[in-house]
Amino acid sequence: MTGPDLSDDVPLLVEQYRIPGLRQIGLMPTTGRNLNAIMVDAQGGRYVLRCYLRNVDLSRIQFQLDFQEHLLGKGIPTADIIATKAGERLVNTGQRTWVLFRHVAGTGYDYANSEQLRNAALCLADLHEAAEDFAEPAVDDDTIPSLRRWWTHGAEDLAELHTMFADRDVAAELAFLDAWLASLTRDFPIEVVDQLPPAWVHADFHGTNLAFVDDQVTGVFDFDVVHRGYRLEDVAHATYCFAREDATSNRIRPELAAAFQEHFDLTDLERAALPAFTVATQARNAARYRIREREGADPAAVLRGHVARMRHLCGLAP
The missing domain is CATH 3.30.200.20 (Phosphorylase Kinase; domain 1)
Structure with a gap:
């Protein structure tokens, strides 16, 4: 396009x-x-x-x-x-x-290059450290994908999804999201989640938003959804993006996931919550689907794709 x-x-x-x-x-x-x-x-x-x-x-x-x-x-x-x-x-x-x-010279991420994966992880860790003293208040709206919103506005957002997608042949997907949110908030209550280390979160840290020359990161781009949140949001999403078999795969290679995560000194709670956050970073609220519709996409098809990915990451799909 x-x-x-x-x-x-x-x-x-x-x-x-x-x-x-x-x-x-x-x-x-x-x-x-x-x-x-x-x-x-x-x-x-x-x-x-x-x-x-x-x-x-x-x-x-x-x-x-x-x-x-x-x-x-x-x-x-x-x-x-x-x-x-x-x-x-x-x-x-x-x-x-x-x-x-x-313009910043470079090419996108090579999934066969483990050194690029290592340097992407180091870059994300450095980004979190560099942003620690960024003191401006966040400018957010309901399209910014803060995971905490699923705890604070989850029922409201799911109700809006049910209304938006009524008669759109996604009843099974909506039922999955209902069960997923109930399980997420039961297993990790907000009082527990709020103990996770905070950070400024890039929230879209993946291979096409970075530039590489040889193995080195020469550029990080696209700050459209940066927000104040949990560091684990970035680690979980970036692990999925960089440790997959390729750009079309949902299968995370465990050895590469471990190699990516070793650069973050994760707390015990972060390690416990990492699988749940990897799934949660794929969930979207109605405001995000309205954006996709405005951009010309079929929001029901996009929703099916997100839920299929979530089901795979939950071990519920091949």
Whole structure:
């Protein structure tokens, strides 16, 4: 998916920057969640011009940029944000909000490369440490996937899913989610879960949101859903993403999962809750499915996919 035509916006945006010869040369592949135009200047320097479609609230985007710049200042590899002539990080064209980043060279994750897995784990651990003193208040809404929400708003979110998907042939999936949430909150009451170490959570730390040159991480991207939560959210989700057989598989390779997790000094409680959190990071509320519908996906099909993954991770499916 390449997204809508950008020809009306890009010439206007180019004028906002003191970059001689800046022009668009293509689009990066996208799922429709955001648009990323590949730009080049007169000297051949590359940039990425991002249009924010998923998070359109300006205060949320500013928060994400502040978080990214904080990490960059702490030595975490991510993209420089390029200011406009007026010193602004955001450009709003009326209907769209754009930010220009310096391009970071690299390729996506190679599932056959255990050294890349190790360095991805080290990068995530460093990210958590670097973010510890990020002092800004979070700017969140109900589309930000905080796992704690399943304890505080789980019944409400499930009721909304039942309403949203009534007559959509997903009764079995909704019944699974009902039973899953009852089991999760019974086995790990909120009083226990709140003893887990807190952290700023990237929440989308996977192989296509990182860039590698050889085995080294050269960039961490996509802070759309960063939030304050439990460190285990990131560890559980990233273990699933990096220790799978490949990008299409739900089978986690135990030896690679152990290799990834050894860089986090997990507490006993984190180790006990890790399997449950690995499943829980795949659950979505109605607000997230409405976003997918807005992006052109069939939300019922997306829900079936999420529940199938959850069932596999629970050992209930092949």
